[in-house]
Amino acid sequence: MQTSNLIIALLVMSALAYFFGYQRSRGFARQLGGVSNLHSLPTYYGMRVALWCGLPSVLLLFVCLAFEETIISKMLLSGIPDEIRPTSIAEYNLLMNKIENLASGALSSEGVKPALLDAAAALGYLRDMSQRLLTGLAMLVAGGGGFWGWWRMSAQLRARQQVEKIFKGFLLLCASLAIFTTLGILLSVIFESVRFFQQVPISEFLFGLEWSPQTAIRPDQVGGSGSFGAVPLFLGTMLISFIAMTVAVPAGLMSAIYLAEYAGSKVRSFVKPALEILAGVPTVVYGYFAALTVAPLIRDTGTSMGLSVTSESALAAGLVMGIMIIPFISSLADDVINAVPQTMRDGSLALGATHSETIKQVIIPAALPGIVGGVLLAVSRAIGETMIVVMAAGLAANLTVNPLDTVTTVTVQIVTLLVGDQEFDSAKTLSAFALGLMLFLVTLGLNYIALRVVKKYREQYE
Amino acid sequence: MSALTMNLTATASEENSFDSAPEQTVVEDTVGFPLVDDPKIRARNASVFYGDKQAIFNIDLDIGKHEVIAMIGPSGCGKSTFLRTINRMNDTVDGCRVSGEFLLEEDNIYGSKMDVVELRARVGMVFQKPNPFPKSIFDNVAYGPKIHGLAGSRVELDEIVENSLKRAGLWAEVKDRLQQPGTGLSGGQQQRLCIARAISISPEVILMDEPCSALDPIATARIEELIAELAENYTIVIVTHSMQQAARVSHRTAYFHLGKLVEVNETEKVFTTPEHKLTEAYITGRFG
Ligand SMILES: Nc1ncnc2c1ncn2[C@@H]1O[C@H](COP(=O)(O)OP(=O)(O)O)[C@@H](O)[C@H]1O
């Protein structure tokens, strides 16, 4: 049976198991004179039997599927004569591909070594076998499990608690999914970065002042030897983030203060959703706004003032990124300002302070940790932002803090390094992972600090 | 189940017993002595509305100089609302409207010449829950004087802070830790800090809205002592849920019921021989 059909079959069996479990508990209830004499409601008994039937068999299915390919390949490999036995991973993959294609008929068998033809035939056979084996096994486990669950039922059985436990485990599994994914990403990035640092010394990467990742693809090619100093990229990232924050922090904070302290409920009910919509605009839209509207504007203005401005300036990207981040900051700051207890305002007002004195001297200081936390979160967003800088900041890795110059950022370089055909073990490509790792660490650190700060702030008023 | 039903009937019949004594369950005029000679605060025909809902109905009340007056009554009867009309804290509530005449000595509290900032400097307030600012103990007390420019120099400011803390009975406990956060004090100390904060700008009147309801009995006793001391220099209006407290600290007691001022009398009289049926019902614990 095909795997998908098998899963459907298991589901049907579980449904049947539910029905039988339900019926049996009903039977118990009749004997005892009512459902209230059972430990749990009949649905729980049904669910418990269904879980006994479905859970072990599905688990078994997934475990077997995970190992099926490896076992089959091992078995195939043992039948391959020594002279064509693969010596490297690349050769091994090639060989397996070939056998696969022969087996599926995508490759004609003419002029192919008989050993390979044998292997292809074996492959089909093994697949077939394993499929049958698996079907039988899963059905057996499902039937057995279901029967076991049904057999062990009694009126005193704590079915409700058991189902509850399994449900909790299932929720935990879902919750850990995201964590494991992050861990997986981190591990893969670390792994590739280590490969990069085998080719390029870590000190050059961290402290080198020049970034030009062009390496010779063939040994005889005349070309750059490649230099991987990440300082210009990080400087560029910081420059643009800094410009963005100088726009976003004051504007976001002011609008939050206005919304939280001055705006009437009518204005608030209109402005707040509007700001949230702004936060939902795709960054690519901001990107072309930056590249096609803001950048030329800045260039023309600058030129008319006698400044030399490149058409892809850090200023343009930073300004637009700042606008993008305003709603982020204002909504976070709005929340923390609103979280400052009303009694704090009353205390200040009752002392004869004006509204703005109260805001400046009591509310902002009280909300400051939360605001700082929000700003740090915003910084890590600015650092990780990609689309706007790809479109508006440029590619030249200049070591400069002049906002009118072209700079490039870490994210832009990662994109350009990985777009298009790449050789996956060249230093050039691998450097993207090293950059990614650095970016990950920086934003992780920022987020960690930010969350700590915000948490500490929350505790203050509890 | 049956106990609950019984309870319900019991309450219902109690309400009926009120209806059967009609002469004094409908509040016509305040009984007792609501008016005094040469008052500090004079309220006439005072009404307060939250939107369309009236919370205070035509109250006439005088508060004497250096008097401690207690306001009691069931929850939601408008004690806080009336208290907050005196320093115009109701201004900060959306949709709240006040009518009637309010005088602080000769000055019209709601008059166009009255500056809220100046009014609140003359009428201080202590709230139900201690609300120190998240600043140091020193800065909490220095906040008011700084805003009103009461101190010409750092030395003067130090003096004001020290005096206020002393008068609030907190100086001995905090003089070595003035730079530590005020939020780190115990509840009772925080409330005394708030009192020090209120008297730091030398107000004439101090309004206290259930100042002890979040405190333990020892801290409460400490605050009550303090109120007695403060009465020498200030006029104090205190809202309280504790009748013992009202009896201990106040000269006169005002009993509020559903937004109306039912009875104002010497505190002792209110608690021994109340004039009004509703007052009697309240102090004997028939409802609350
Ligand atoms: N901000 C407000 N908005 C609307 N109604 C209010 C507000 N504050 C108080 N009220 C209403 O006014 C009445 C008196 O309230 P309050 O003065 O707080 O009573 P007390 O302090 O005696 O318990 C209550 O019915 C209450 O529901």
Ligand SMILES: [Mg+2]
């Ligand atoms: Mg109240």
